[in-house]
Amino acid sequence: MPPEKELNVDNVLSELGNVGKFQLINFVLIGIAILLSSIVSLTFVFAAGEVNYRCRIPGCDDNQTEYKPDWLSHAVPHINGVPSRCNRFNSSITDSSQCWDENAFDTNEMIVCNDWVFETEERTILNEFGLTCPENDWKLAFVGTINNAALFVFIAVMGGLSDRFGRRTMVIYGLFFTGVFGLIKSFSVNYVMYVIFEFLEAGASSGVYATAFILAVELMQPSKRVLGGTIIACNYTLGEIVLGIIAMLVPNYRTLLHITYAPLLLIISYFWLIPESVRWLFVKGKTDEAVTVIRKAAKMNKIILSDQTMDKLRCAEHINILNQHHHHHEINKRYAIVEVFKSRILLIRLANCCLCWITNAFVYYGLSLNSVTLAGDKYVNFILVCTAEIPGYIITVFVLNKFGRKYSLCASMLLCGVACLSSEYIPVEQSALRLIMFLIGKCSITVSFTVLYVFTTEMYPTNLRNSLVCACSMIGRIGSMAAPQTPLLGKYMAALPLILFGSLSIISGLLSLLFPETLNTMLPDTVEEAENIGKNVPKK
Secondary structure, three states: OOOOOOOOHHHHHHHOOOOOHHHHHHHHHHHHHHHHHHHHHOHHHHHOOOOOEEEOOOOOOOOOOOOOOOOHHHHOOEEOOEEOOOEEEEEOOOOHHHHHOHHHEEEEEEEEOOOEEEOOOOEOHHHHOOOOOHHHHHHHHHHHHHHHHHHHHHHHHHHHHHHHHOHHHHHHHHHHHHHHHHHHHHOOOOHHHHHHHHHHHHHHHOOHHHHHHHHHHOOOOHHHHHHHHHHHHHHHHHHHHHHHHHHHHOOEHHHHHHHHHHHHHHHHHHHHHOOOOHHHHHHOOOHHHHHHHHHHHHHHOOOOOOHHHHHHHHHHOOOOOOOOOOOHHHHOOOOOOHHHHHOHHHHHHHHHHHHHHHHHHHHHHHHHHOOOOOOOOHHHHHHHHHHOOHHHHHHHHHHHHHHOHHHHHHHHHHHHHHHHHHHOOOOOOOHHHHHHHHHHHHHHHHHHHHHHHHHHHHHOOHHHHHHHHHHHHHHHHHHHHHHHHHHHHOOOOOOHHHHHHHHHHHHHHHHHHHOOOOOOOOOOOOHHHHHOOOOOOOOO
């Protein structure tokens, strides 16, 4: 029987070995890129963070700047033991010894402050640009909003550019310009300049994680995608932990930005360090380049490819064979995204996927913002919340291949929903149990988010994959933009945020059962293959 004339990328990857030198080096380098991307993704949390401050008292704070001196209770109103930030009692102090005399302050006359004393030496844009008092609170929150708005605007665009110009190319340029804009941002002379470059920096980095994730996953065999995706997710969490540690050690936001953004300029070296995606090269008709990468990988791994595969490679070097089906070349002549709207199956799948992404982003970030039980040092809290995600990633490795993508996604979202809803029925005095339920919810939504990235990557064809993953991620930003508003709901009804998180998790979890199972399937290269996923799952 004559050998097959078409080259199957999954079969070639299997011949190259599970974890050879080629895969290991490239995976580590991609992991470093994702870690660097993660470190800068949340810098606004600290750069635009709140710092404690109070009114400066004329005559009392002239020679010392202690935040809570003994006489402060006479000088400013206190709310629940916390000194007022923007108002003080009128006084006519001529000597500092009068500060201890409560009669020196007129508690019936309040004065609005125009100068402040800060509790620590920490510098953020709050004290740098004078964003004090309630009338400026929105400006601090707006930095996070503009960051997410940029991700929403640019992430699908970056995904389309990645599908057109290559995964590696967009990861490198995305991170490089993130570093450039971030460093310019660190030298901002006013609030407006800072916000403009916050928007540009977030826009440049918008598709980096999803694109790097796909670049890494496309390199792996089907049986290794779960482990690879989990390691990538852990890398992202590690980056957030590193950011928390750096922020703890560096109280000045400008120095923090210098330290975190400068390394991104070195990413330009990746043009010489990592290859382009083999799958993307084949689908785009860049057959010669794809064959070169495969030959290099075989040489690095000290693997001798089978005669059948060598025949196909030699054939591929002379004719433009595309993986699986000859009509790929025709598809690439058109805007590939149009193919989704011609397929009812993919369109319904995409709509359901977008809802799932919105829910995951909303609940994931919402739980973090509403984690009031984790009181104390904000840096320690940030690190602890990030660290709590790691058990979720570890659980993902064990459940994904055992129970499949669909049922793992459904179960994790249902568990998160139950944890959120049930915590409201636990008495307030049982704080330890409420904390356990919170951690179960956070761990579950972490599992769900990790599964979702792998699942989404496997449900769409190669020429649409990056565009659709980035599109889903973009739509998911609606959830992350809405999450910061949930603490306001608690002012009207304390249980409302968790009821919302729980209800959406359960609804979306049940709808996820409509997805096809992708366990042990090859990545689809055409719309037809994507439509048929799960209908004939190969047995192993």
